[in-house]
Amino acid sequence: MNHDEPKRPRVLAIDDSDLVHRLLRARLRHERIDLHSVHNAGDGIRMARNLRPEVILLDIDLEDLDGFEVLARLKADPLTRDIAVIFVSASNETMDRVRGLDLGAVDFIGKPFDVGELKARVRSALRMQRLVRMLAQRAQLDGLTGLWNRAYLDDRLAAEVASSIRYRKPLSLILCDLDRFKSLNDAHGHPFGDEVLERAAAVLGAGRSPDVACRYGGEEFALIAPGTDLEETMLVAERHRARISEIDWPDRPEIRISASFGVADLGCVQGDPTPEKLIAAADRALYRAKESGRDRVVGSDRVDWPRIAG
């Protein structure tokens, strides 16, 4: 029997009532976790950064700061963003639950606690948290969209450039930026902004099988198209552009989103091809797409597009 296993998951409870902390401690006594308790939002946010717990039990009705605000701050900080937060509240308002989940909480527990439910929800959050961390580390996936992330893009693009030089095959890169995303975010809120990113990412990820779709950062995406030259890749980009503009928003019929695309292949770069030069060429084309009115595909300098069509 070893009670000092180093890897016990950490759970942080943020609640201003000592009555609740004692109860949590008693109810979770037999769980394989380290339970830490703080009594206000300020300490909670500090502790979350220092302790990096797997799960936070967060009371909505804190005296110094609204629990929703605490959650928003945790989600805005890269250090604490991926902690699974369970909201705890005596309020049974559906709106509170919806708001908490929209802000990124993974679950909700009502007070007074049902013991079985409390344990089950904490365990479930821990399970999910383990899987999320594993995926983020091992697969280099972007947490929100499920696409490959920037770190993976950098590795993969370097490998594809090297392979393309060695085997004398074409290689193209598409950079895609959602149009007016920030004002969309401001006007309709971050949960909707996240939904837009997810839906657009789903379009980009559902393309041809050799293509590698990545979240480049913020509202920008990158698509590596191995074995494909500029002309063909422009057509690929155009299909993605059309599909993104056709996304339906049943709850907000007034909304149309669009994206601008910049495309380059290795023939567009001068001197020895490098991933950086390819990205820079696609980025210049993307800039021109934005400048000339958005919602369009622009190819890098080598080819005059769309004269080829027709």
Add this chain to the structure above:
Amino acid sequence: MEEIPRTNGSPPLHSIYENDPDLRDLVMQFVDELDGHVDLIRSACLAEDFSTLRRISHNLKGAAGGYGFDPIGDCAARLEYEMLEDEMDLSALSERIEDLVSTCRAAVRPSDS
């Protein structure tokens, strides 16, 4: 052992967890501290200190059920709700406070039974 009634109003109130080994000590502590809460409610009432009343009722609403005293949590919830009204009805308020106080007084310490 003969039970000493703590109040004339409410029948003795037992925690549904009084035989739960994980909670027994905590329930005892909770009941012991109820006297302090009642005193605080009384003095806050006299001083018309509504923020203290709100805090106590809010805490009890969230916690009492967890200690096996749902009726205390319910009374606290009703008191908190009464204080949410824009125009507080003072007679209804004092009725809610009396309800909460007498329910707290009726709570039985596990070792007493």
